[in-house]
Amino acid sequence: MRCFKLLTITTLILLTTPLVFADAEPTFNHASLNVSVSEEVRADTIIATLGIKLQGKDSSKLINEVNTRVGKALKELTRFDNIKAETLDYHTQPIYQSGRQTGLYDVSQSIRIESLDFDAFSKAVQKLQSILDLQSVSYQLSTAARTASTDRLTSDAIKRFSARANKITTDFGFNDYRLVNINIGGASQYEFRRQKSRGTAEMAMSAAAPAFQAGEQSVSVSVNGTIEMLK
Secondary structure, eight states: OOOOEEEEEEEEEEEOOOOTTTTTTOOOSEEEEEEEEEEEEEEEEEEEEEEEEEESOOOHEEEHHHHHHHHHHHHHHOOOOEEEEEEEEEEEEEEEEEEEEEEEEEEEEEEEEEOOOOOHHHHHHHHHHTTTTEEEEEEEEHHOOOOOHHHHHHHHHHHHHHHHHHHHHTTTTTSOOOOOOHHHHHEEOOOOOOOOOOOOOGGTTTOOOOOOOOOOEEEEEEEEEEEEEEO
């Protein structure tokens, strides 16, 4: 359900005497207006990062284990057509203490998954948590949802600007107005809510599917410009 909230409507009236410059027409009876509208839109995209980090003396064994688990996770994800997946950073590095190598190694890799289908996403995470550790979950607007919201707000802001311009023109005793300049801009304020997991892949072997609920994010559009009031 969309909820519109008018943030600001600021009107600055500039009644000017004619200003004459070389090769320029005089300007007068100008008014500057600014209208801004916003709405709260529920995030429709869910994103998670899952990974594995192992430590030990046998780097070859660690690498093999990490590769096996990540490969198994990616294969599991092929069962979900509506989930996008990509591999992220892969690290293999020796561990040092007091400037000296300890003989231990860290090997790690993570994957990022994204979906518009929260139910399928939850089931996928449930499967993957038996293989990898869930590191974080966040939410955002898809490009389609953000564009749709911006289009709605732009239309509303233009209507409000026109209504305001008409009222100002009438209140000052003029019959009509024309646009001198107009600027339309938009902004999105995203509150990426991030959840951190608790427990390891081994602890999640028999866990129930996790529940995810996205919050709302603010999208706003402003229209500002100058009109010339006409007799």
